[in-house]
Amino acid sequence: xxxxxxxxxxxxxxxxxxxxxxxxxxxxxxxxxxxxxxxxxxxxxxxxxxxxxxxxxxxxxxxxxxxxxxxxxxxxxxxxxxxxxxxxxxxxxxxxxxxxxxxxxxxxxxxxx
Amino acid sequence: xxxxxxxxxxxxxxxxxxxxxxxxxxxxxxxxxxxxxxxxxxxxxxxxxxxxxxxxxxxxxxxxxxxxxxxxxxxxxxxxxxxxxxxxxxxxxxxxxxxxxxxxxxxxxxxxxx
Numbered sequence: 001x002x003x004x005x006x007x008x009x010x011x012x013x014x015x016x017x018x019x020x021x022x023x024x025x026x027x028x029x030x031x032x033x034x035x036x037x038x039x040x041x042x043x044x045x046x047x048x049x050x051x052x053x054x055x056x057x058x059x060x061x062x063x064x065x066x067x068x069x070x071x072x073x074x075x076x077x078x079x080x081x082x083x084x085x086x087x088x089x090x091x092x093x094x095x096x097x098x099x100x101x102x103x104x105x106x107x108x109x110x111x112x113x
Numbered sequence: 114x115x116x117x118x119x120x121x122x123x124x125x126x127x128x129x130x131x132x133x134x135x136x137x138x139x140x141x142x143x144x145x146x147x148x149x150x151x152x153x154x155x156x157x158x159x160x161x162x163x164x165x166x167x168x169x170x171x172x173x174x175x176x177x178x179x180x181x182x183x184x185x186x187x188x189x190x191x192x193x194x195x196x197x198x199x200x201x202x203x204x205x206x207x208x209x210x211x212x213x214x215x216x217x218x219x220x221x222x223x224x225x226x227x
């Protein structure tokens with residue numbers, strides 16, 4: 001079955017690093033995504049990683065993937081107040097020709113000045 | 114901005130009514146997926162349309178239906194609305210079928226059922 005789990009809340013100080021964690025269960029996932037959602041808005045794609053990669057870096061964002069443990073993390077360096085939002089981890093699996101995303105419940109990141 | 118647009122932005126309906134939500138996909142994308150996001154939850158997959166055909170469905174009843182048009186825009190129809198249908202409805206567009214189909218989301222339609 002498919003299930004994605006995330007911790008609900010993370011609070012950091014401005015300038016610190018934030019690490020948001022996610023676990024997934026579907027070993028056939030080919031891509032894993034991180035989306036950001038600000039209040040009242042849709043989902044903004046932040047980054048994604050292919051399942052045969054261990055790490056991907058994109059400016060302040062670093063994604064680490066431990067496929068053995070089915071653990072994904074998103075590190076945000078030099079966290080800013082504008083990073084305050086809900087972050088969703090999602091796995092993408094190909095099933096009968098269609099690709100759907102299975103999301104976690106989201107981690108609310110609060111950045112304190 | 115993803116180029117994915119949705120209308121209306123907000124909608125209030127009463128129980129038992131029907132609603133149609135609309136989505137225009139990003140230019141060049143031929144696949145539209147619909148998701149329901151209840152308050153405090155992650156989005157849940159409703160169904161996907163590829164080249165005007167339904168191409169997979171999540172755990173939603175038949176009163177949730179849809180269409181995709183030749184220009185790849187899409188509609189989500191919900192009949193016999195229930196209170197629990199109150200949610201943010203998100204559409205996402207992507208290109209093709211294959212190993213990598215990154216989905217880009219619109220801003221959503223917030224539906225309130227009274």
